[in-house]
Amino acid sequence: MVMNTKKSINTAKIIEAIIYFVFIVMILIYIYPFMRLVLTSVGANPNTVPPQFIPSNTTFEGYELFIFNPSMSLWLINSLIFTFGVTLGSTALAIFAGYALSRLNFPGRSFFFWFIIFGMMMPGIMLYVPLFILLIKMRLINTYIGLLVPPMASAYNVFLMKQAFDAVPKDFEEAAIIDGASTATIVFKILLPLIRPTLITMILFNIVWNWNNFAWPWFVAPDRKFWTLPLGVYLTSWSYTVKFWQYASGAVLLLIPPLTLYTIANIYFIRGLRIAGLKR
Amino acid sequence: MVRVTLIELTKIFGRPPHHVVAVDNLNLEIKDGEFLGLLGPSGCGKTTTLRLIAGLEIPTKGKIYFDDNDVTNLPPKDRDVAMVFQSYAVYPHMKVFDNIAFPLKIRKLPKNEITERVKRIAEYLGIENLLDRMPSQLSGGQLQRVALARALVREPKVFLFDEPLSNLDAKLRIEARGFLRKLQKDLGITSIYVTHDQAEAMVICDRIAVLNHGRLQQLGTPQELYEKPSNIFVATFIGSPPMNIVRGSIEEEQKALFFIIENKVKIPLNKTYYEILSNYTGKDVLLGIRPEDVKVSKYGGIIQGKVYVSEYLGNVLYVRVRLPVEKEIIIQGTGDRPYDIGEDVTIDINLNKVHFFDAKTEKLIL
Numbered sequence: 001m002v003m004n005t006k007k008s009i010n011t012a013k014i015i016e017a018i019i020y021f022v023f024i025v026m027i028l029i030y031i032y033p034f035m036r037l038v039l040t041s042v043g044a045n046p047n048t049v050p051p052q053f054i055p056s057n058t059t060f061e062g063y064e065l066f067i068f069n070p071s072m073s074l075w076l077i078n079s080l081i082f083t084f085g086v087t088l089g090s091t092a093l094a095i096f097a098g099y100a101l102s103r104l105n106f107p108g109r110s111f112f113f114w115f116i117i118f119g120m121m122m123p124g125i126m127l128y129v130p131l132f133i134l135l136i137k138m139r140l141i142n143t144y145i146g147l148l149v150p151p152m153a154s155a156y157n158v159f160l161m162k163q164a165f166d167a168v169p170k171d172f173e174e175a176a177i178i179d180g181a182s183t184a185t186i187v188f189k190i191l192l193p194l195i196r197p198t199l200i201t202m203i204l205f206n207i208v209w210n211w212n213n214f215a216w217p218w219f220v221a222p223d224r225k226f227w228t229l230p231l232g233v234y235l236t237s238w239s240y241t242v243k244f245w246q247y248a249s250g251a252v253l254l255l256i257p258p259l260t261l262y263t264i265a266n267i268y269f270i271r272g273l274r275i276a277g278l279k280r
Numbered sequence: 281m282v283r284v285t286l287i288e289l290t291k292i293f294g295r296p297p298h299h300v301v302a303v304d305n306l307n308l309e310i311k312d313g314e315f316l317g318l319l320g321p322s323g324c325g326k327t328t329t330l331r332l333i334a335g336l337e338i339p340t341k342g343k344i345y346f347d348d349n350d351v352t353n354l355p356p357k358d359r360d361v362a363m364v365f366q367s368y369a370v371y372p373h374m375k376v377f378d379n380i381a382f383p384l385k386i387r388k389l390p391k392n393e394i395t396e397r398v399k400r401i402a403e404y405l406g407i408e409n410l411l412d413r414m415p416s417q418l419s420g421g422q423l424q425r426v427a428l429a430r431a432l433v434r435e436p437k438v439f440l441f442d443e444p445l446s447n448l449d450a451k452l453r454i455e456a457r458g459f460l461r462k463l464q465k466d467l468g469i470t471s472i473y474v475t476h477d478q479a480e481a482m483v484i485c486d487r488i489a490v491l492n493h494g495r496l497q498q499l500g501t502p503q504e505l506y507e508k509p510s511n512i513f514v515a516t517f518i519g520s521p522p523m524n525i526v527r528g529s530i531e532e533e534q535k536a537l538f539f540i541i542e543n544k545v546k547i548p549l550n551k552t553y554y555e556i557l558s559n560y561t562g563k564d565v566l567l568g569i570r571p572e573d574v575k576v577s578k579y580g581g582i583i584q585g586k587v588y589v590s591e592y593l594g595n596v597l598y599v600r601v602r603l604p605v606e607k608e609i610i611i612q613g614t615g616d617r618p619y620d621i622g623e624d625v626t627i628d629i630n631l632n633k634v635h636f637f638d639a640k641t642e643k644l645i646l
Binding site: 176 | 335336355361362365366367369371372373382386387430434
């Protein structure tokens with residue numbers, strides 16, 4: 001008996017060691033691209049392609065290029081306008097549409113819901129060409145309306161809000177109705193606070209997606225005065241010889257705000273993911 | 281304070297052929313200041329009736345009056361009713377104070393008046409020390425009082441309860457039902473109380489409306505329902521353990537009536553019943569007798585039987601006895617001592633307390 005217990009303890013220890021080893025390997029695989037990005041950003045050597053993992057010379061030229069770039073403030077402002085404009089509009093739209101789909105009885109409700117789900121199945125990039133043609137016909141290329149309004153329509157956000165509202169028991173709402181609350185009071189004072197973890201998670205995801213969005217702004221607002229940070233980074237570093245360290249330092253700069261946000265909101269993220277249970 | 285009148289109230293969910301008649305032609309008058317119970321099994325339409333009165337559902341047919349005002353099509357907020365939900369529906373993201381103040385804030389009352397009224401009602405319900413807490417820090421009983429406070433703080437015309445005690449444990453429930461009854465009598469607000477627990481309805485309510493399949497079975501005081509149930513449904517639904525129902529026939533021998541079960545058991549009936557029951561001679565009827573009116577003893581009863589099981593509950597001892605007939609008929613009575621299973625015993629029935637029901641319509645004959 002004693003022998004057996006000892007044996008099983010040893011087996012358990014070996015299994016634990018293997019699990020830890022696998023974890024460590026996975027973490028290294030995850031960290032590697034980040035390490036590579038950060039290391040590349042501080043070493044300039046145009047003659048080595050691909051760049052060395054640990055650069056032979058150290059330089060902050062890439063960072064200087066962006067930080068002291070006179071257009072940097074414009075890109076930053078454009079990025080903030082794009083990120084927060086789209087996130088705000090999209091969130092508002094998702095709240096109202098989600099509430100309507102979850103709580104209001106109107107003919108064609110389930111048709112609309114499935115229609116929106118269908119939209120979710122389609123890769124967003126597929127819609128770019130038809131949207132581009134539409135925006136040209138509406139003369140909205142290189143305008144804020146063209147840049148900000150189309151990406152506000154997010155099937156994923158609507159779906160997420162509808163599911164979150166569905167999960168709130170009807171009693172809360174009916175108690176408020178009997179107490180004399182209006183629909184606006186019910187939505188903003190009762191329902192939204194109850195789905196706060198999901199809502200915050202959704203907003204955070206949206207901020208990150210929009211902050212990193214490269215293709216849409218370039219597609220519909222290629223004019224220099226609408227350039228966002230990702231566009232600025234890409235188009236400044238672009239030349240006949242590719243300067244990897246410039247791209248890399250631009251990417252590191254781009255990474256800082258979402259990373260900070262993630263860290264601060266970590267607690268909400270973990271709670272919200274448990275509720276939302278899915279990611280785009 | 282108002283009188284609530286329901287006239288031919290009907291609620292149908294869905295469209296034929298998949299429709300459900302939740303409330304069927306319900307006529308009911310709830311007196312000013314009365315505590316009325318809506319009692320029935322699940323799916324009997326009691327909660328739907330309450331929601332119709334609250335305005336959360338619009339009736340398919342019929343009218344609802346508060347005094348002489350037709351409120352049938354008014355939205356809930358214009359009816360001035362308050363409701364306590366089974367789940368309490370206390371908002372988890374607001375402090376107790378804000379929960380209670382919520383209906384007053386919606387009415388945009390001045391801040392100092394809100395504070396004063398919330399404090400007064402909290403003191404009245406004994407939760408004044410909980411006002412700064414979050415609902416997650418409260419027990420079931422405390423949550424229930426918060427829900428009550430939120431309903432009371434508005435001083436509504438009609439108070440609606442949707443099984444408010446079913447989430448409490450047994451001890452707390454018994455405590456709370458006495459509290460609710462006293463509260464309602466103190467305030468005199470017309471109240472309607474939905475429950476499936478007959479004991480709760482009997483303790484709390486002035487009158488009880490028993491519903492089944494959306495139809496009103498009987499309306500009366502708890503005593504009336506218990507002593508003169510209008511049909512088999514009410515007879516077996518009210519009272520615990522339920523009334524014994526035995527099928528048999530009425531036979532006449534020399535100007536005296538007997539209740540006969542399968543030609544084997546013969547129970548002589550009181551002379552006073554002769555006039556009414558002689559119409560049923562030779563016909564099947566259902567005899568109803570409450571367990572407390574059946575005495576089980578070793579010798580001396582009028583019917584022989586074998587003990588099926590005996591249940592000792594401390595203050596009372598129920599004995600179930602199988603009658604010596606083909607079909608399995610078990611009568612529950614009270615015993616003088618615990619009996620062994622299968623023991624021969626005799627049953628004595630208090631013949632002044634028997635009820636008879638028509639075998640076809642299941643309605644009360646006597």
